[in-house]
Amino acid sequence: MRFTNSPSSLEGIKSLAGKIITGLNGGKKVLWLIPGGSNIPITVDVMNIIHQSVGPDYLLNLSITLTDERYGPENHPDSNWKQFIDAGLNIIGIKAYPVLSDESFSETIVQYGKMIEKLIMESDLIIGQFGMGSDGHIAGILPHTVVVLETGPTSGYESGKFQRITLTFPILKRIDIAYLFVSEAGKKEAIENLKKDAISLGDQPAQILKEIESSYVYVLP
Secondary structure (H helix, E strand, O other): OEEEEOOOOHHHHHHHHHHHHHHHHOOOOEEEEEOOHHHHHHHHHHHHHHHHHOOHHHHOOEEEEEOEEEOOOOOOOOOHHHHHHHOOOOOOOOEEEOOOOOOOHHHHHHHHHHHHHHHHHHOOEEEEEEOOOOOOOEOOEOOOOHHHHOOOOEEEEEEOOEEEEEEOHHHHOOOOEEEEEEEOOOOHHHHHHHOOOOOOOOOOHHHHHHHOOEEEEEEEO
């Protein structure tokens, strides 16, 4: 796992975009898993670079879906997907897969799992982008929740004001390249803990990055 302290997200944006562009221009089918929260503008910028650098024929080989979502009606205001669209994420010419479809909570989890399994089987390169909470959570996997022990591809649970739906550790382990963008503000302890080896996945789910072949951590101000 490679840590980089950077004055802005630009270096990481260029690196992440470069990995995706190289894959696409090399004829690979690329699956890009995207988070919400503070990573949204980073994802938008990466996508803009991709559109500028990849022709329409190769762009068709890019698929995107979420690492986690907040359950509710399709396009509800707290939805990560809705916030991406509102932020201007350019999904023209690519294969975009939102999670919500106005199904029940349990059925949405099942369908999300089937979708992600299919996308992974069809992809040559899987790239995951993440943020990290001050509690060390990654995707929708909070410490000491039921998801930590989940063996299926997706899971869901009650968490504060939201019902969370998320990918699980078994799926995250199948990622080829991971990028974590995290601000030092309020998260210094979580970042320092991520550098340690004696912390369990249950205590700090972001430790899963160490089980991915290539992980890049960009620490921002």
